[in-house]
Amino acid sequence: MYTYMNFQTNIARTKPSTLHNKEDSCPFCDRETIFKEGVVISQDGPFLLIENKFQTLERAYQMVLVETETCQDDLSTYDKSHLHALFDFAMRNWETLESSKKYRSVIFFKNHGVHSGGSIYHAHMQMVGLYDADYREHLHPEQFSGLVIDRTPGVEFNLSTRPRGGFTEFNVVLSDRNALHKMAKYVQIAVHFLLTHMNKRYKSYNIFFYEYKGNIIAKIVLRAPGSPYLMGYSIIQVPNNLAETVQRIQSLYFSEAASM
Known part of the structure; x- marks a missing residue:
């Protein structure tokens, strides 16, 4: 059994891709613009939960959790304090979204690398509120x-x-x-x-x-x-x-x- 969701290709075509195109500027390094756009949902130190500018899925609300201030670091190399603070921030926000009852379920995941389905090199995770689907139905x-x-x-x-x-x-x-x-x-x-x-x-x-x-x-x-x-x-x-x-x-x- 599968869950099908409509993917908006016209929006996807406008997304930057710093994984595939080094000429694209990193949208997550440009914090000044992020704050000007008013898309910040939650912040704690270097961590940001922001609205995804490219809402490619219908009947869903897509968010990005930016893990660092620059493109230089990745989860595999974070020091202990950054790693712990990241997981505290991520879990707190995920649980808040789940308990809000706005969504049937909230999926939380991370892409890294060209074969992961991601497009931005800058370390980040994603949270997506699903209005109609419950991901737990497919778990065993x-x-x-x-x-x-x-x-x-x-x-x-x-x-x-x-x-x-x-x-x-x-x-x-x-x-x-x-x-x-x-x-x-x-x-x-x-x-x-x-x-x-x-x-x-x-x-x-x-x-x-x-x-x-x-x-x-x-x-x-x-x-x-x-x-x-x-x-x-x-x-x-x-x-x-x-x-x-x-x-x-x-x-x-x-x-x-x-x-x-």
Whole structure:
């Protein structure tokens, strides 16, 4: 079962694309214009939640969460204080949008890289209020379980054995809101591993956030050219070296010699 939404191509054609065109100026670096336009919904230090100027989806309200003041940094390299503050700001605003009851559901995700579906290089996330659709209708518990990489009270970090889209998907499952900062660290480790050790060629990923069965879940997905098996036949491929990948991450990030 799928949910279909109308996409307004005439609006999409006017969007800048700093990922594909270096001549385009970055709209998220130009904070003076952002404030003049009056599109700021929420602000805390360097973090902004703003109205998306390009509302390409019908029956939805699209927002952008700008993570940094410049294009120089990315989630994989944020220091601890910036990382924690970002997740505090993001979760607070996501929960506020959900509890407003304006939308049937609010999707929250991040694009990074040319294969992620994004267009702007500057580090950002997106929140989209859906008036008619509930993303939870397409979720299943097995999509968030897997081989455990690490676990601390209130949060689990695993490698999916039943991915939604195939190949490499990490899950960070938060069951205790007080462990949010540990969740943020697990997400950063997954992103750093994908970009530095696993996806050097494409350097693209998505993070999808879900509220599901009382948990907050982040699914970090390696992105590369789409699989014809998935696109044409809904056949999901699962790598046969999952245990090896888990051991590699544990060695790199959770051993005594780990550098991150």
